[in-house]
Amino acid sequence: MATYAECLSIVREVLGEYLEPGQTAGENDALVADLGLSSLQMLELVVEIEDQLDISLPLNQLPDVRTVHEFAQMLESVAGGAQP
């Protein structure tokens, strides 16, 4: 079980590996439009977070995720037992 705050922290931590030095991920930043992640980097990001939380994220839900906040929210729904 993971809370929203824990999920947000994990997303920010893993995202850090993909950002330019000094760049930080804000909660409302869009993963592609603002942070510049490529589709391949998005895939790697998802796999790394899945392994950290020992979950599998359904592909059906990923297209709805645009921002850091939405990503953390989805993680909470899958890993935290909250309603998606």
Added chain:
Amino acid sequence: MSLLEKFAPLGKMRHELLEYGSLPFGVVTERVISPTVGIVHGRETILAGSNNYLGLTFEPSCIEAAKAALDAEGTGTTGSRMANGTYSTHHALEEELAEFFDRRHALVFTTGFLATMGMVSTLAGRDDVLLIDADSHASIYDGCRLSGAEIIRFRHNDPADLEKRLRRLGERSANTLVVAEGLYSMLGDQPPLEEIVDVKDRYGACLLLDEAHSMGVFGAHGRGLAEALDLEDRVEFVVGTFSKSLGSVGGFCVSSLPELDLIRMAARSYIFTASPAPSVVASTREALKLIATRPELRERLWRNANQLYGGLQESGFRVGPQPSPVVAVFVDQTELAIDWWHRLLDNGVYVNLVIPPATPSTSCLLRCSMSAAHTTEQVERIVSSFANLRSENRLAGSAG
């Protein structure tokens, strides 16, 4: 015009590609001379990107059978398998496919895409899980979307990642369809099928194996990778196509599970489209006999595949992970890949240009596919045409 605005990036890409001369996608073969030679841009060209693995498209017995079917049954069925579109020859093909694969049941679809999409979308429903290889073909992804099932990807050719994801599903693993391919069409790599089968058996899942590119290529009888590895009894569903090794068009699914016959009444891509034309069915039946009885075709295919793979490696190109009838050359820069593709064609060699995101990585691919019908000289010519690209490199940069 907001409805159509989304096509603007495609228009821009096409415009940019046309600046190189002609469009690399949808090349027109002005005349087909043989399974391996055509006239393209007015020039005799070696066809090295046609998936015509056994070279059966001009096989006299297949052509004769197709002509006889045209005379006897007409040009088309004009209807669905569920309505008026099932002729005795469709049934005969299904019986012959079941016999060929040593399975109890077979279903014939109008194309390979419809077979795979239809089977994936029908086998898994709302409460089920589809666990697919990340590098799956578009027909598998589209089947997933239509299924309503939960879709989870596992890392390409990684049974450990598959196991991890099955474990995470808990009891739901029994409601899971694992999907893999016998030969991946972009890089020509094979899955570690035995490990994948071991894992799915351990968790009580079912496996659907797409042998579209591996039928006719592997196995003593040409049944595909599952036959070659003696795993057929542990693969629940096999789907495939007639449009590669069998040299026609159409698709199928075979299984010994009785439910396959019920899927006739459930798969929308089987029900809501016209059945294959009689001439197509007839040439496919002939080609199926040849796959089983002429193993020398496979031997020639592999001889050519090894010659091309080895030749390109020796010429310094980075190629796919293992020798295969699909030989992919990695080119890191898109501009260079497009330039090389045009230069190969100017030199009378047609290959497939594949640009991300259609590739499994950020590199472009110059994808070649070998045929049993290629001659040693043709393969040498393909290798030397590639080698010339490096020696006459007009654009800066490496091929990666």
